[in-house]
């Protein structure tokens with residue numbers, strides 16, 4: 001590598017927060033260490049993005065923050081037992097975001113269970129690609145209901161709604177969980 005190229009790499013590593021040495025064009029121990037850190041960090045990120053069908057990814061866990069503990073437990077269980085490839089799209093929602101969604105006609109109610117952390121949207125992938133087709137959500141719904149029964153956590157699937165079919169949507173049932181439970 002030429003001095004110019006080394007400087008360029010050092011600058012990039014510094015910008016990304018991996019390198020704290022001087023931009024001197026000298027490929028020393030600090031530069032080597034920084035490169036190693038950058039590669040590791042990228043590997044972690046890639047693993048997180050692709051995910052595995054078994055177990056929640058870091059991104060899933062982040063998106064489940066603020067969601068009711070029972071619903072978190074259920075999603076975790078299904079992630080482990082189901083063969084459907086899915087990830088958490090959204091969990092708890094702010095009032096501001098809910099108002100935006102209504103404006104965009106993506107939601108119909110300010111009574112959404114997302115606002116209180118009683119709902120999650122789970123996105124299905126087929127051959128690694130996101131799908132919105134309801135038929136692909138039926139198996140996930142089946143697995144969700146099976147685990148829900150096993151864990152004693154009553155849920156409702158948005159795909160069962162008559163007027164506004166919402167295949168990605170799963171919520172704790174109103175009958176068993178009020179806004180405050």
Ligand SMILES: [Zn+2]
Nearest residue numbers: 119120121169
């Ligand atoms: Zn939803």
